[in-house]
Every structure is written in C-alpha cells, then in structure tokens.
Amino acid sequence: MSLTQPQVEQAAELFLQAYRSGQQIDALPDALCPQSKADAYAIQAIVSGELCSTGIRTWKVGAPNLDTEPYAAPIFESVVSASPTIIPAEKLHMIGMEVELCYRFNTDLPTRAKAYSVEEVAAAIEGVYVAIEVVDTRIKQWQTCAELWKLADNQINAALIIGSGVQDWRGLDPAKLAGELVVNGEVLVRGEGAHSVGDPMHLVHWTVNHLAGRTGGFRKGDVVTTGSWTGMVFVEPGAEVVGRFEGVGEARVSFPV
Template sequence: MNAVDILLDARRTNKPIADLPADLRPETVEEAYFIQDKLSWAYEAIGGWKVGASSADDTPMFAPMPAAWISCSGCEMRGRTHRYRGLEAEIAFQIGEDLPPRKTPYTREEVLAAVASCHPAIEVLETAFVDPMQIERLCMIADLQIHGGFVYGEAVPDWQRIDFSQEHVTMAVDGAVRVERTGSNTSGDLLRLLPFLANEGAARTGGLKRGDWITTGSWTGYTLASAGSVADVRFSTAGKVHLRFGAEGSALPD
C-alpha cells in the first residue's frame, strides 16, 4: 500500500495508525501536498480550503476541504469516522466570484472585493493517526492537515469594520468554557491568507471559485470533545456557531 491508501483506510475504518511507515513519509512540503491532494480525490468535490500560518512571519499552509464535510451551524456530526473530535474556532469567508489563475498577482484589494461574506466557523479535526501531535509535521500535513469537517455560522454584516486584532472569542464544550482569547489568530493578519491562496496557492486550487469556503486558522488552539458533546463558539463581533457530536455508535449519514 502507498501513503494515500494507508491514510484513507485508517480514516474510513476508524482504525488509526501510529505513524506512516518510514519509507512512505513525505520528505518535503511538495510531497505532503501531493499525498493530500490524492487523498482528497477520494472524497470527490472540494468545497473550499483551510489555510493558516503558525506565526505572522511563516509561509501559510493549506489543504482542501471536501464539500461533503461542510455543514451549517446547529448540525449534528454523526458517524463512526468521528473519533478524534478536535475543535478549532475560526473566521471563514465565502468567495463571491471566480478568481482564476493569472500571470499578474491579484492585489489584496481585489481578493477582498471578491469575498461575498464572512462567518464564524468551527473546524472539526479528524485524523488517520492515533495522536497527530506526536508525528512528524509533514505527515500531519499529508493527512489533509487533520481536517475532518467545517461548520459555519450566519454571515456577519459589515465584516470589513471588524478589527480582528481586538476580536474576542470563547470556545465552550458542554456548557463549560474551555478557551477564551483575544486577537489570537496565529497568522497575525488573517486577511493576508486570502491573497496568498489566490496567488501562491493557485497552482493547486486551480484558482478560487465562486462559492468556495476559505477558513483562516485557529483562534483557540485545538480542544478535544467527546461523543454527544455540544460545542459553542462565540466571537465578540463576528457572531456564534455551534455543533453537536452524535452519540457513540450513531449511524453514518446516508
């Protein structure tokens, strides 16, 4: 088996692996992205992209989000493939017009003008690995950057007026606040991620398309939930979003 088959099998059967075999581990970001893209094909249509950076100076990393894993606030995440149940509070954008690849880079202003709406969001983390925090970073990137779902809240009016450096967020699980932070997106200026994806990411994305969701990295680190847990995220200006995990053993959706 190759790395793609191993990761896909572990996710689909809910039988996580400790790590990829040493001879199948990606050695470069390009190799990790190659595995990532082939893995995403198994889930058919792409509904958008997750993008983020670990600091204000780091080059962003990005991964495809399968359309089948995208839901609106209030949904129940059912199925045996929800095992890890990681949660991250995020700010997401929906693209309102196509931004096809072109020789002249899009300006920040052009990309932001193409944004149709801004939303509070929760990224659900799932993984082929028993503990993704204990493996090499490139292996984690190859595993769809441990993406497992995306839930969006209602659009935020006048989002351009939000000072994201001052935005406050809380993450609660089962009514208990787990994380509370201000201006905590690790990318620094999260809006820089959108022109990066439109320009530097275009070779992989094929250009951003009308309707694509772009979620821009965690504000809260990751928080682990359990079967049956309810998660609530509240931003001070950017709204709220929540989800529920189905009870252990709940049926897979049709």
C-alpha cells in the same frame, strides 16, 4: 530528495484505506514520509480526487506566525455543514475543537500570470462567518509523527461547521475580535486578538495566490477557513459546542453518544 510518484501513490493509499475502513494507520513507513510540502500536497491531491469527485470548494489555511510560510489543506464537501449540526461521536477517534473565521468568495479568482493583490482578494469576499473546525486524524501516532504527515492528512481535519456571519466585514478589527469556545454552556476559552498572524486576511491572500498556481484558483461560493482563535481543545462524547465572535455570529455542533 522528494518522494517518487509511486511513493506518493503508496502514501495516499494508506490514507484512503484509513478513510474507507474507519481505522487509523498504525505505523507510518519511513520510506513514504513526505520530504516537502510539495510531497504532502501531492498526497492530498490523490486522496481528494478519490474521495471528493465534485472538487474541493472549502480549504483550510494556517501558519504559526507571519514569518513562516502558511500551509493549505482541502476540506471535503461531505464534511462541510451549516450550523447547527450533529456529528455522532462514534464516527471520530478524537474530538478536537477550533473556533475560526472563514471567508466566502462572491466571484471567481482563476489562475493568471499576475499575482492577486490584497485589495483584489478583499473585493472578491462575500462575507465572513464563524466556523468550528472539528479535528480528527487518520494517523494513530499523530502527536509524534513528522509534521508533513499531518499536512498530507489534510492537516488532521474531520469537519467544518459554518455558522452565521457578516457581509460588512471590512470594519472588523482583528486586534479586538474575540473568539469564544463554549462547551456545555461554559466558556472554556476566550481568545481576544488571538489569531496567530494578527489579521487572517494575510492568510486568505496567500491562499488565493497559492491555489491559483496549484489548483486553478477559487470559484464563486468557495470558502477558506483561517485557523483557530482558541487553540485546539478536546471535548468528550456528548458535548454541545458553540463557537462565537461578538459582532460576527456563532456556530453550533453537538456530538451525541
């Protein structure tokens, strides 16, 4: 059974209070736990509408494998920045790092009756860029709570740093690409051909059609980031982080104390 609209609104208010206060939610009421992705997306929509009045221009998507339906979550424009950037460590409860590839669109892909083909989506992509996703959460018990709570919490996103990239991206071979996470000058993780679904374009294509039915689709300049090649690695305050893909580019962020 899905949540009622009042329950969705109450769950969204928990997250809004957490964002506004900077304090994590101590306890998640069982009665408000999302029962489906639709519930989680409804909570996302209310929170996004309150905190991002200009609309969502950046999305994250992920899936553990090709056999599992992907998920999508908004990233607020206030936490999207160009590389290099600085995020004070004191603003975060934890500092999780993921090295990703993100795709920027050069044309609108609005809602329509017919689903977009893979080729139509590919033709609408302006370029591929290296991104670092910063992971943090409004939920204190994020490691043990129901997965749908994390989806409602924008899949525990805190920020996205977009670095350099390439426009001639079609020749990139996902099986040979290697994402590297470099912390304080040391390569901590190198994930070659390590994306969970092989080719991230599978997720980009899904996201376009998913959002065409849910939000009205994509606009020129919108971005979708497609999940980690390095897993999630936690770093300490003061860390200097680089995410890079040879032949694509790099992104940089530091977390001064």
